[in-house]
Structures are given as structure tokens and as C-alpha cells.
Amino acid sequence: MSKNILVISGSPKKDGNTSLLIEWFKQGAVVNGARIEIISAASLKCKVNGCTSCRMCQKNKEYECVIKDDVTKVLKKMLEVDVIVMATPLYFFGPSAQLKIVFDRMFSLYKWDNDAGSMQTPLKGKTFIVIASAFEDVGLDALEKPFVLTAEYTGMKFESLLIPNAGVSGAIKANNKAHQKAIAFGKKVG
Template sequence: MSKKILIINGSYKKDGNTMTAIRWVQEGMNFKGAASEIINISSVKNRYSGCIGCRRCKISDEYKCFANDDAARIVLEMPNYDVVVFATPVYFGHFSAQMKSLIDRMYSHIKIINGEHVVNPLFKNLAIGLIATAGSDYPNGLSLLSKYMKELIAGFGNDLHQLLVPGCTVDPKDLKMRTEIREKAETFGQDLASRS
């Protein structure tokens, strides 16, 4: 059975380095017969700038964000996929602000019961991927984002699968010439589509 994969593009650039990497990863996924869908963060209607700490998700029996917007619907649907991939340019060692806003809403998939964090059981078999592009890899760049994301995803009981792409210039045509990155990205996509 083919994998159902969600890729969230956290860049506002429609044809930038992040989207180039996404397309290559998607080619690898397609090669393995996966059904992949891309959501561009620029088209997501987000009623708030992120989680507002209303805590309605903590007192409800449902694992959902109660804000009525696109971001809440995307987060609610995540467990319906086999793989969710977050793709982002690195800004000051972190996600784009728009991506961070969406990820903050994932707090709705955690309950606090008798002082313990209880993760939505539907996350148990969900594979999580990260595609990150950056101009370089200073300690406060790709490495910092990678470390943060590994720890965040570990809190959901999952492992992180990542493709980190340093050395991206402001001109995405330069990345398109890097065949070694393309091959690595396609292999990464195949690996994600093959996860059991």
C-alpha cells in the first residue's frame, strides 16, 4: 500500500531553495509510489499568530486545536498521514515564523493527565521529516534547528528523519546545479516513502 505523505512548505518563496529541495524529495517519493501533497504556508489562513494558550485542547477529550482556521485543520489532519515533512529555510537558527506558528498548534496533540504528558496515540506510527535549507551551517544555523526539531519530535515519541542543505545562495538556480544534493534529496524521499 502506498504511503500518504504531507509536505508543509514553510517558505514564502514559490520557487526558492526550499521548494527546489521539496520537489527533489517528492520525485523520490513518487518513484516509490507514494501519494504526496504539498501545503504552502503562504496559503494557510492562521487566525492567530500561533498557539494562544487557551488550553481548550487540554480539557477536551479530542486532540484538536479549537481555533477555527486552516492551521488548526492541518494540525488535526496530521495523524491521517503516514509521513509529515516540515520544510523550511533557516532564519536565525530556526524555522520561518510562519512554520513555527503552525508547529506551536501541535501542542493540541498532547494532554496533561495526572501531571504526565500523554501524546495522541495516532502519532505512534507517524514518521516525521525535516527539510531545511540554509546559507551556511554555523552553530546557530542548521545544527541548532536540527537539535531543536529532534528533541521536539522525541517528545511525541517519534524519530526525526532529516535532509539538511547548507550552502544555499540567494539565487535558487545555484542549488539546481548541485546534482549531489538532488541525488541525496531523491534518496531521502524514497526512504521516507519506504518507512514501515
């Protein structure tokens, strides 16, 4: 069965390394019939700078953020797809702030029962993917860690495509090895 994939790009650069990696990933994924939607986190109109920890989402039955803006729509889409991809440049050994703003608001996609020590989420069973690149070859493992742990915690399958030594924005265009790797990764996921 063909997969539905949602890609959230955390790069502010329209023609940078993250965009190219997403494009190559898409080229591979569509070979197997996957449907892909790509959303730029930088272009989302947000009412708040990330999760406000109001915890109102924990009082509702629905798995949705009570703050209604563009991020709410992205969160809704996450529940509709099979695969959630978070793509980001390495910014000081972590993901970009643009992506983190979306990531933290995924809080509303969980329901915790602290008394029972239990948690429920409709994310369970999906695939969670990180695509990231860095100028150097230090830090992508640190970036990957919160995504790995979130996938484990949530019951999502985890995969990643990490490209060190990618150079400055756009330089990855000349990196044939990264190109081939991203297409192969897309084929595998799609």
C-alpha cells in the same frame, strides 16, 4: 504498503530552495508509490499568530485546536498521514516564523495529565521529517534540535535532509549533489 506524506513548507518563496528540495524529495518518494500533499504555511489564513496558550484543547476529548482556521485543517491532516515533513529555510538559526506558527499549534495534538505525569498523542508511531537549507554551513544543527526532541518526546521516528551552503533562494537549482541527495532521501522515505 504505500505511504501518505504531508509536507508543510515554511518558505515564503514559491520558487526558492525549499520548494526545489520538496519537489526533488517528492520525485524520489513517488517512485515507491507514496502519496504526497504539499501545503504552504505562508498561504494559510490564520485567525491567530500561533498558539495562544488558551489550553482549551486540553479540556476536550478530541485532538484538535479550538481555533478554527486553515491551520486546524492542517493539524487534522497530520493525524491522517504516516509521515509529516516540515520544510524550511534557516532563518537566524531556526525555522521560519511561518512554519513555527503551525508547529506550535501541534500542542492541540497532545493530551497531558500533569497530575499523573503522563501524555498521550496520536502522533506516536508516525515519522517526523525536517528538510532545511541554509546559505552558510552554520546553524542547521540548531534548527534540527527542536524537531529531534519533539520526535523523541512524541514517539515519532525522526529523519532529516539538511543542505548547508545552498546559496540564496533558487541557487540550489544548480546544485547537483543536493538534487541527487534529495531524490535519494525521498526514495528512502517513500
